[in-house]
Amino acid sequence: MSTTSVQRGPLATDLHDSPAGVNNFCIVAATVNGSGSQTANNVLVRALFRMGIPVSGKNIFPSNIQGLPTWFHIRVSEAGYVGRRDSAEVVVALNKATSAQDIASVSPGGVLIYPTEWKLPEERTDITYYALPVQQMAKDSGANAELRPYVANMVYVGALAELLGIELDEIKQAISEHFGGKQKPIDLNFGVVLAAVEYTRQNITKRDPFRVQRSNKTAGKLLINGNSAGALGAIFGGVSVAAWYPITPSTSLVDALSDYAKELRVNKQTGERAYAIVQAEDELAAIGMIVGAGWMGARAMTATSGPGISLMTEFAGFAYFTDTPIVLWDIQRMGPSTGLPTRTSQGDILMAYYLGHGDTRHVLLLPSSMEECFAFGWQAFDLADRLQTPVFVMSDLDLGMNLWMSDAFAYPDKPFDRGKVLSAADLERLGGFKRYSDEDDGTGVGPRTLPGTDHPLAAYFVRGSGHNASAEYTEKPDEWQANLQRLRRKHDYARTLVPAPxxxxxxxxxxxxxxxxxxxxxxxxxxxxxxxxxxxxxxxxxxxxxxxxxxxxxxxxxxxxxxxxxxxxxxxxxxxxxxxxxxxxxxxxxxxxxxxxxxxxxxxxxxxxxxxxx
Amino acid sequence: MSAIQEPPASGLNLIGLSKNDYKGKASTLCKGCGHDSISARIISVAYDLSIRPSRLIKMSGIGCSSKTPAYFLNQSHGFNGLHGRMPSISTGALLANHTMAAVGISGDGDTGSIGLGQFKHMVRRNVPMVYIIENNGVYGLTKGQFSATADEGQKLKYAGLNELPAIDVCLEALVADCGFVARSFAGDPRQVEQLLKAAFSHNGTAVLDIISPCVSFNDHEDSTKSYAWGKAHEEIINEFSFIPARQEITVDYAEGESVDVTMHDGAIVRLRKLDGKHDPTDRYAAMRLLEDAHRSQELITGLIYLDESRQSLGEIEHLPATPLAQLSEEQLRPSKSALDKLMAEMM
CATH class of the missing domain: 3.40.50.920 (Rossmann fold)
Structure with missing residues (x-):
């Protein structure tokens, strides 16, 4: 195999990029992490979305709470292209530390918006410069000193609204939604937007071709991130035990799971919770807990990222070898090692597929949209129960944490599939069972009983050491081989059950x-x-x-x-x-x-x- | 002590099971291993308490001790997990079904070394289970390395001299706010049974450290985990009677020499302070007792600490009466209208 390293340069094949212009360009807002620009960015994305224009928002952010640079990419595409672009037609530069890089990043013919206070020499002749008195307008807003850096971001919202033609009603609506209808912050922020609109109208002559116009491409669609979609899918899949350890970029999946569980799974009269979400002491304990819960018969899941998957390796192999159903979400980030915790990657595929020592092969689901994050969120539990094995859902930071347009999610079209679980009545009828025998159907999956099944023949002994079809300890070569062959049959059975390409x-x-x-x-x-x-x-x-x-x-x-x-x-x-x-x-x-x-x-x-x- | 009702003549307990119904497979441990004695005590206690085997799970990690759940209670589901990870597996299992009783068997390596973190977090969460450490201060399966509970200054044939201080798992449990901390000696069946019965009544993690000599790798007379040392240095700090709530028992205890503690299930543990000094409901006294024992190289046995006031994990998590693992699809999957409402809110 070979990995390509493609250099920029002339090509015989002429690749035409769609020309930028109306409803087709990228906005990049370069700000300082922790300065509150997310509110402004989300307001822009939502306002554009509400205007019926296909849009995506990607946050390129640092592993940091406050102070390091962050870039927010907003892509507007009438054609419906929502992937990231290499070009940036409209750059809002608010971070002095990255100004040189940000100026250089503007595509020829593009626009740079920057604070008047920088007194920037406007050196590039192939782009248009617009200066805004950002700090002055924040001061004039009446916000106290603490809030000023936050409302300063609304200055570029207002300027972009005026320059690009984003409808102010939609901006106001998006601000209102963001602040949950609270009048004071709505008035303050929208006031800054209006002031910036007015300033732009009075002082800036538009000299660029970029603008938006109302369209009808987002009707019936919604905006969501993949971690929320996955969490919602898990709720509709019947998750009842989740254990996890905080790690970027998976944390927000469990946060969303907690929020949805509080809304949908709490008995309002008694306060009883039809779920347990446990923040474990580490990822080893997180997967240990869901292995215990899965064995007991609960639908159990964890969410983590690469370093967490590394720590879960021994348990993943154990669950595979003991036929224990669990669901693991891997929101992939950059490795090796700590890597770039806040940047996206698909670097855990090989590891996850073979995770564990000895001959191990897992089932991986590969969502590529919000609908699939939701659908695989519930389907993963049916697969795990049917196959009695770990099922990995391989998402990534781009899917998980960024805002995506989506059609409304389809309600699950199948009832729960709990797989081969024997009741006390089944045991009475059958006169016993062989835990790891698939002699009935050759699928590689044996029948299981759940602890608590009230029958003298219900119990069996789970062990990660050698076991035969009856779950008894064995070191016999033929029994060992038979078990591995059964697990391979199960992997082939999975081919008939997983979502087709x-x-x-x-x-x-x-x-x-x-x-x-x-x-x-x-x-x-x-x-x-x-x-x-x-x-x-x-x-x-x-x-x-x-x-x-x-x-x-x-x-x-x-x-x-x-x-x-x-x-x-x-x-x-x-x-x-x-x-x-x-x-x-x-x-x-x-x-x-x-x-x-x-x-x-x-x-x-x-x-x-x-x-x-x- | 006279509290425990003798089995009826028929040999059946209150739920109509014979002792045979609590047996396990034949042990594969070394002949004379203290662990086998503990397995026999568990069988005896489960029978005496009329625990329904299908309502109990047997948990373990890795090591000689962790093999033993196969040697008792054949009719109970068993889970021989990963080294040092039994606490997390048990936590998840008991969240999924908080109505099950649980007994975990660990060793000193499993709890004191590789599993110390999980052990302490399990105690902190107050996972309701009887957690037994079969403590011999040595790694048996890998042929005789020191464990973290090995005595400072001890010598082993292969490992040489141990120059590090021992970790006291009882003290670690106490520091992590464990509500039931006890220590016993595998060669004292009567005390092990008494403590086990009390532990099964505790609502939360009950830690029972049982010194269980390794006949193959750590039965040198200078080890505190040897038979000779144990028998010679054992100091029993309290003797108590366990009284199941369903029976009215009169106990021959002198007033002023005992303290009664009501367990969560209504059972009463009566503690007798033999030396007249230790109050097992006093956490500082318990710590001092263990610290003093270290200094004097004594083996303190009995109930070291008891606190019934903490909520167990299921209560903290506000779990419903029906175990999570048994909730129906109707209870777990929200309706289509609930999904439609959420979708509309995002549009």
Whole structure:
């Protein structure tokens, strides 16, 4: 395998990016972390969304509480492209520390908005500069000194509203929603917005082509982040025990789970909670708790990120080997090691798939949208119970923490599947059971009893050491092998149950793109760019591991396969080449690991380059 | 002591089970191991207390001690987990079904070394279970390394001289606010049974450190975890009678020499201060007792500390009467209208 390193430069294939202009550009707000700019950024995103314009908001933030630089990318796209872009047409520079970098980042023909107080020499001739008296207007707002840095962010909201044509009613509505209808902060913040609108109107002559106009592309849609969507899915999947240890970027998933549980699972009369969410002392204890709860029969989950997954390794192997159902959300961030805790990546795929010592293979779900975060949130429990095994949901920081447009989530279309669980009556009828025997159906899954089942034959002994079909200790080579073979049968059974890939076959396409997760929006856009340049591509989006027959068919039908992913080694490529060695030579890696979501420009350029080099 | 009712002549206990119904598989530990004696006590106590085997879970970590749940209560679900991680597994299991009784068997390595963090957090959460440490101060399965509870200055054939102070698991439990801290000696079946019965009545984590000599790797006479040392240096701090609430018992105790403590389930533990000094409801006194014992190299046995006032984990979490693991789909999955309402709020 090879990892591509694509340099910028002329290409034989002419890749046309859609020209920026009306309802098609990127705003980047460069601010200081902890200065309250999130409120302003969310207000902008929501106002644009309410105007019916497809929009996405991505926070590129530091591992820091206050003081380090942060960038918020807002993409406005009438065409519905919501992936990150490499370009920045409108840059709001409010962080002196990164001003040089921010000025340089403005695309030619773009706009730079900056505080008048900086007395900036306007050196670039290919961009438009607009200065705003940000500090003065914050002072004039009447806010006390403590609040001034926060309301200062509303200055750029007002300026952008005037310059781009964002409707003030929608901005006011978004501010009102943000502050939960509390009049005082609404008045203060919207007052600053209005003052900035007025200042801009009086003092700035618009000299750029960027503006928005009302559209109808967001009707029936909502804005949410993947961690909230996943938490909601878990609630509808019947989670009753969750144990976790705080780690960015997964923490907000459990925060959301707590909020939804309080709303939906508390008996208002008695105060009783039909759930338990425990903040454990570390990730080892977190997974230990859900293993205990899963064994007892509860639907149990944890949420973590790479370092937490590392700590959970021994228990993951244990749960696999003892056939214990649990659900683990991995909101992936940059590794190795502590890495970049607040930057996105798909770097845990290989580790999670084989997590554990000895021969271990897990089931991974790979959501790529808010709908899938929700759907996999509940489906993971059915899979875990049916397969009696850990199920990993591999999200990432981009999906989990950023704001995405989504259709309303579909209510679960299937009742709970609790898998093979024997009751006392079953035991009476059967006269006993073999815990780890699949002789009835060959699925690799044996029947289990839950502790508390009132029958003399109900008990069995769980152990991570060698056990035979009757759950008795064994060191016999044939019994050991039989057990591993059963677990492999179970992995193959999982192929028939996991969500199948989404395939877009294009007649006559020799190129097949394979990807997964949060790369999807950038790939859709990249395919349009490649198609416009004459490169026809088919697309298979994996939604789970192990692979299913759809993958095999797709890999066999295309001459050249590009596996696009957001990590350094091309981890999914490794797995796919192992799953289908006969097509390994046709697969190539298109992977990048820089902490940022992939862009359509990079993907299309990378594939075009590889096509050209052929 | 005369509190415990002798089994009826038929050999059946109050729920109609015979002692045989509480037996386990044959032990694979070394002949004469103190752990086997403790397993026999658990069988005896579960029978005496008429605990329904299907209502109890047997938990353990890794090590010689952790193998023993296979050797008692065959009709109870058992879970032999990971080294030092039994507390977290038990925490999750008992959150999922807080109506189950639980007995955990750990060792000194499992609790005092690799599992010390989980042990202390389990105690802090007051997970309702009987947590037994079968303490021999040595790693048996890996052939004789020191554990963290090994005595300072002790010598072992392979490991040499231990120059580090011992961790006292009872003191650690006490510091973590454990409501039931006791120590006994595997060679004292009567006291082990008394303490076990009291521990099963405690609403919260009951820590029972049982010095259980390793016949293979740590039965040198200079170890406090040897039989010879234990028998010669044991100081019994209190003797008490356990009285199940369902029986009216008269106890032959002199007034002024005893203190009664009402357990959560209504049972009463009566403690007798043999030396006239230790009050097991006094936390500072309990700490001093353990500290003094360290200095004088004595083995203090009996109920060291008891506090019934703390809520156990299920109460802290406001769990419903029906165990979480048994809630129905109707109770767990909100309605379509609940989802639609949430969706509308986000639009």
């Amino acid at each position: 989404i395939v877009d076959d294009i007649a006559g396409a020799e190129v097949g793109i394979i990807s997964y997760g949060s790369n999807d929006p950038a790939i859709r856009e990249a395919r349009d760019m490649l198609a416009a340049a004459g490169v026809k591509t088919s697309y298979l989006r994996l939604r789970a591991l192990p692979t299913t027959p759809e993958f095999t068919r797709f890999a066999e039908q295309h001459d050249r396969l590009y596996v696009v992913e957001n990590n350094f080694d091309g981890q999914m490529l490794h797995i796919l080449q192992t799953e289908l060695p006969t097509r390994a030579a046709q697969m190539r890696s298109v992977s990048l690991c820089d902490g940022l979501p992939l862009t359509a420009q990079w993907i299309s350029r990378s594939i075009a380059t590889l096509e050209q080099e052929r």
